[in-house]
Amino acid sequence: MSRIPFIAGNWKMYKTGPEAVETARILTQLCSNVQDIDIIIAPTFLSLPLVAASLEGSNIKIGAQNVYFEKQGAFTGEVSADMIKAAGAEYVIIGHSERRQYFGETNALVCKKIKAAIEVGLKPILCIGESESQRNEEKTFLTLDKQVSDGLKGFGLDELKDLVVAYEPVWAIGTGKTATADQVKKVHQYLRSLLGKLFSKDFADQTRIVYGGSVKPENVKELMGIEDVDGALVGGASLDANIFTNIINYDI
Numbered sequence: 001m002s003r004i005p006f007i008a009g010n011w012k013m014y015k016t017g018p019e020a021v022e023t024a025r026i027l028t029q030l031c032s033n034v035q036d037i038d039i040i041i042a043p044t045f046l047s048l049p050l051v052a053a054s055l056e057g058s059n060i061k062i063g064a065q066n067v068y069f070e071k072q073g074a075f076t077g078e079v080s081a082d083m084i085k086a087a088g089a090e091y092v093i094i095g096h097s098e099r100r101q102y103f104g105e106t107n108a109l110v111c112k113k114i115k116a117a118i119e120v121g122l123k124p125i126l127c128i129g130e131s132e133s134q135r136n137e138e139k140t141f142l143t144l145d146k147q148v149s150d151g152l153k154g155f156g157l158d159e160l161k162d163l164v165v166a167y168e169p170v171w172a173i174g175t176g177k178t179a180t181a182d183q184v185k186k187v188h189q190y191l192r193s194l195l196g197k198l199f200s201k202d203f204a205d206q207t208r209i210v211y212g213g214s215v216k217p218e219n220v221k222e223l224m225g226i227e228d229v230d231g232a233l234v235g236g237a238s239l240d241a242n243i244f245t246n247i248i249n250y251d252i
């Protein structure tokens with residue numbers, strides 16, 4: 001089963017609107033010849049419609065970094081799936097470890113957010129990953145199992161057809177410590193078989209499982225060469241259009 005490589009840049013809380021538009025503009029030029037790779041950038045909510053407008057007609061798609069699960073209402077400071085869709089996004093990152101760590105997001109909340117995204121046709125990028133202490137206590141698989149099972153609880157196969165799973169070991173995010181090829185391989189294999197067990201073998205075979213955590217031009221080729229790694233969710237190294245382009249062109 002061939003899965004289209006998926007390379008996404010999560011810009012986190014960096015870049016003003018004009019800065020985001022300028023980076024997107026340069027990226028569009030640098031990547032205009034890239035084919036057969038899904039390229040996504042996820043700017044802040046504020047920049048999202050501006051960046052979406054500047055990417056129109058390009059081969060780069062937009063994602064949001066978060067979503068609230070309610071459709072509308074008195075939820076000060078929150079943004080609904082409908083609003084994100086209307087602003088031009090195709091994907092939404094859900095359950096990033098920074099949301100779990102700093103904003104108390106639980107697996108149950110992640111599940112509600114995925115539901116809200118799917119209902120409006122946004123494609124969810126479910127982020128999962130163990131902390132350093134969970135890895136040291138040999139609870140990596142247990143943690144991932146719970147994040148996937150609870151995060152995807154109650155969904156039918158049809159609903160999850162566009163799901164992307166991002167494995168991001170918390171200890172590798174923004175630290176410069178990339179997981180070793182062997183660690184990544186074992187986890188991605190585990191996740192694919194878990195999806196097979198929870199849903200079906202076909203579903204597991206077609207779902208993209210990407211890696212995140214200190215991905216850079218120097219290590220992306222090795223990571224992409226690992227069986228069951230279908231792409232990358234890139235933080236810091238996606239902020240510079242030239243560096244991010246070198247990641248996207250990992251195969252050249």
Ligand SMILES: O=C[C@H](O)COP(=O)(O)O
Binds near residue numbers: 174
């Ligand atoms: O969403 C992206 C991840 O948090 C990875 O961030 P990083 O590439 O800066 O380690």
